Amino acid sequence: MAKKRSKIEIHGLEARYYDLLLAVATLGRYGRMMERAIRHMNIQPDEWIADFGCGPGTNASRMARYLGCSGKVVGFDIGKEMLDQARKKQEHDPHLQFEYQPIDEPLPAKWHRRFDRVLISFVLHGFEQPTRLKILQNAWMAIRNGGTLSIVDWNEFNLANQPLIFRWMFTHIECELASEFISYNWKQLLREMGWQNCTERTFFGGTVRLLQAQKTASR
Numbered sequence: 001m002a003k004k005r006s007k008i009e010i011h012g013l014e015a016r017y018y019d020l021l022l023a024v025a026t027l028g029r030y031g032r033m034m035e036r037a038i039r040h041m042n043i044q045p046d047e048w049i050a051d052f053g054c055g056p057g058t059n060a061s062r063m064a065r066y067l068g069c070s071g072k073v074v075g076f077d078i079g080k081e082m083l084d085q086a087r088k089k090q091e092h093d094p095h096l097q098f099e100y101q102p103i104d105e106p107l108p109a110k111w112h113r114r115f116d117r118v119l120i121s122f123v124l125h126g127f128e129q130p131t132r133l134k135i136l137q138n139a140w141m142a143i144r145n146g147g148t149l150s151i152v153d154w155n156e157f158n159l160a161n162q163p164l165i166f167r168w169m170f171t172h173i174e175c176e177l178a179s180e181f182i183s184y185n186w187k188q189l190l191r192e193m194g195w196q197n198c199t200e201r202t203f204f205g206g207t208v209r210l211l212q213a214q215k216t217a218s219r
């Protein structure tokens with residue numbers, strides 16, 4: 001059977017135990033890295049944040065800790081098992097809302113310019129390049145002027161220069177599309193799309209990056 005290029009749609013047991021599997025596979029480091037990345041986002045108490053491909057809503061919950069009464073995180077996903085878990089978190093936290101919404105299709109007008117920030121965490125690499133650009137365009141539509149795009153994903157790096165164990169894990173566990181994702185100059189692509197003031201922060205020895213950019217008034 002041909003190997004699937006993308007592993008970004010997650011179903012069944014893998015989806016139901018997503019957080020646990022990730023914690024075991026990374027020895028708990030993924031959660032700690034996301035906590036640090038979210039701290040660096042400098043979330044303001046009144047922000048409205050969209051979480052594109054929110055999974056079980058764990059990062060949405062992490063971001064919600066920084067919000068006051070008027071702040072909100074709206075998570076978008078298409079995975080039933082993921083949304084079921086996320087909606088359980090919503091029952092206990094009024095800052096959270098989760099919606100079935102494909103992020104690679106145009107968002108309903110009610111979400112246009114509604115958010116101060118869009119987070120896309122470990123989602124973008126799993127799509128073909130034209131779809132990644134469509135998702136970034138949807139993020140542009142969702143963010144108000146002056147708002148921030150926060151991407152947490154693989155950084156650009158040369159796989160050949162990485163330790164053997166990392167190379168093995170990256171090529172066997174990650175999807176084919178991730179190997180292609182790391183070859184793009186994302187800061188330049190974002191600038192070409194009109195995003196400005198790009199900043200970055202790296203984690204895991206430079207292999208993972210929080211890349212942020214702003215939507216300014218004109219494009």
Ligand SMILES: C[S@@+](CC[C@H](N)C(=O)[O-])C[C@H]1O[C@@H](n2cnc3c(N)ncnc32)[C@H](O)[C@@H]1O
Pocket residue numbers: 008009010052053054055056059076077078079082101102103104120121122123
């Ligand atoms: C690797 S998980 C990342 C989850 C979470 N953002 C994180 O950082 O842990 C990818 C998520 O993207 C979702 N996804 C895949 N294709 C999607 C699409 N077209 N629209 C919305 N979500 C999608 C999957 O259901 C899954 O929850």
